[in-house]
Amino acid sequence: MLSPLARARSSVALPVLVMLTVLFAAACGGEQRSSASADPEQPLKVVATTTQVADFARNVxxxxxxxxxxxxxxxxxxxxxxxxxDMRAIGEADVLVKNGVGLEKWLDETIEAAGFGGTVVDASKGVQIQDGDPHIWHNPLNVKTMAATIEIAFAAADPGDTAAYQANRVAYDEKLDALDAEIARKIESIPVDRRKLVTNHDAFGYYLDRYKLTFVGSIIPSFDTSAELSAKQVSDLVTKIKSTGVAAIFSEASLPPKTAEAIGREAGVTVVAGEDALYGDSLGPEGSAGATYLQMLEHNTDTIVGALRGNPA
Known part of the structure; x- marks a missing residue:
């Protein structure tokens, strides 16, 4: 039940409400963290930035x-x-997990405003980064490194549960290894001359490198989805699709498919969109084919294999 102060706040204009929330979080954050460390029965309070690192944090x-x-x-x-x-949760958290590699450009300012005083965990630590590409989760072996980094941080913040975090991470590693082997097996079923990808934006470099697929081009020629193709780049991409024999263009669930569909029509190739779209920057909602990281990679792989073999799901 809301306190009188909370009920009074609910009538305040949004900018004032945000400011009050931030001030309250900053004021009580230290108290919440100390109570967590004093009470071994109280779960560690974790904030995770992206859908992927949140899933890794829950598994570990x-x-x-x-x-x-x-x-x-x-x-x-x-x-x-x-x-x-979000601001209140950050202010009260013991640990904050981020993807890193510059993906969360808004994070430092947000942390400062929320009064966060806990531990920031950069999950990209130890991952071999390719040309500043932040989409490191598309290789499950990278996720094993990320999970290990998260485990170390949780154990440091909550030493009493070190064994539990380690056991959870080991169990998750086994699932990641099994998924990696299954993906490799499925990709091997695609004829070599059809292992070519065109996607919405340049988000799948680690996946392509791990499973030996050829990147032909992207609708958005950048790691950042705010970039746009020029008219010449569109024309060049259509020409490249035709000349390389690309079988399909893959849209992404978090991006509109309109441009991909236009390029697909001009190039005369199938565009995979809608429920079959790939999960690139984000996992999907609960109940979707991309609700968890493991489900997301399985869905992406089945979609890619089906379309490139000529029998889309």
Whole structure:
């Protein structure tokens, strides 16, 4: 039930509400963290930036953590704006997990405004980065590194549950290894001359490198979805699609398919969109084919294999 002060705040204009929420979070954050460390029965309070690192944090933390996820499913991480609830959660958190590699350009300012005093975990630590590409989760072996980094941070913040975090991470590693082997097997079923990808934006470099697929081009020629193709680049991409024999263009669930469909019509190739669209920057909502990281990679792989073999799902 809301206190009188909380009920009074609910009538305040949004900018004032955000400011009050931030001030309250900053004031009580230290108290919440100290109570968590004093009470071993209280779960570790974790904030995770992206849908992917939130999923990794839940797998590693299990029932010993509560995870507040900042980015919602199918939301472009480049466009995030914090809500009052997000600011309060950050201010009260023990640990904040980020993807890193410059993906969360808004994070430092948000942390400062929220009064966060806990530990920031850069999940990209130890991952071999390709040309500044932040989409490191598209290789499950990178995710093993990310999960290990998260495990170390959780154990440092909550030493009493070190064994639980380690056991959870080992179990997740086994699932990642099995998925990696299954993806490789499925990709091998595509004829070599058809292992070519055109996507909405340049988000799948780590996947392509891991499973030996050829990147022909993207509708948005950048890691950042705010970039746009010029008319000449569109023409050049259509020409390249035709000349290389690309079988399909893959749209992404978090991006509109309109431009991809226009290029597909001009190039005379299938565009994979709608429910079959790939999950690139974000996992999907609960109940979707991309609700978890493991489901997302399985869906992406089945979609790619089906379209490139000529029998889309």
């Amino acid at each position: 933390g299990g029932d010993r953590v509560t995870v507040h996820q900042l980015l919602k499913p199918n939301v472009d991480p480049h466009d995030y704006e914090p809500s009052p609830a």
